[in-house]
Amino acid sequence: MMSRQKFPVSVASMLLATICLGGCSTLSGDTPEPTVNVNEAVKQVDSILDGTVNAVRPQLKWRDGPARISERRNSFTNKANGEADVSRYRYVRTKVSKAKLNGLLAAITKYWNKEGFKASTSNPREPSLSGKAEDGRFAKFSMSSFGDVEFYVSVGALSSERSGDIKGEEGDQFPEAPNGGPDYTPDVQDSYWSK
Template sequence: MNPRLSVLSCVVAVLGVGGCSALANTAGLPATVTATEQQARSKAEVLVDDTAAHIQPALSWQASTVGHNPNYTGVDGRYDGTMRVVVSREADVRLAKDRLPTLEAAITDYWRQQGFQLQIGHATDGNFAIDATKDQVHLVANSDAPWGITISADVGTVKGPKDINSVDGSPIPDPTGSNGTPISPAPSVDPYWSH
């Protein structure tokens, strides 16, 4: 995930709207496995694809990335041997601030139609973070005008490895140049969303 977008997610989490980590199991019991990894991944991909398709005019999306969020139990915070599958997709398009309400409405309308419960946070610069939950599914959309938008789906409880250190839960780093500095691609200009 683009670090610019993750900052807004964390700001919204502090405000009590979203989250920056895996869902906590406060009962202290291991989570019940609800799907195979492939089932969870397929469901997450469909949710992200359908959300992206609902945004019109269409944005130019990058390929999805797939990761895992480990589940933890109770107050001791121990890894419980299960994880959730996370699929994220980013559109690096220059977003005009006056288009943000239209973009937000496209996502919230679609997620409400699907029966998700929403919490929405707004930054002082007009960017938004949407957090949606339903039936063991967690969806997040973050705008970062003028840099783009990220949509992600966190789905299912699947059997994880015994060793927490082998869970792929870290964010995929941004590409770096030959000198090791991050390459931030310039957002593309869209005839509708950028003006």
């Protein structure tokens, strides 16, 4: 015979296990289910990146990194759940001085807010900004202490593909860095942004 104290605890345990086996989406509640396929997600990512850089005047020079897919996994079973995040980095080639950073951040914030992102500073030690939309789209801007400037955008997609670069979406060619990898260092001097 079950005591009165143990019954509510056992019911709560069963309910929690049922929720987590279903994907723990009820507990996290912060990522809406995607409704687009990978190709549509890549188009959305590129559209957000294009809109962001086009909102900045004078225009910046940039290179795109490869579009990537990152499979989402059930937080309880660690099995792929048929959803993924599609993302791309856009690396700014224009050298941006610290003196021009506030103007750049203002232009980005204004555009992201107009597009439904809630923009906020994400790292007070290094200039960075991130924004999340209600539909799960995510955007980020950051500038490293070395002056490297990059944008990152991620959109959810329905996909059972494994994580990795998306074929046909390799992005632009980059010069080679001393370590043999791609060199993301800004290499374009601009009469406005670089002063």
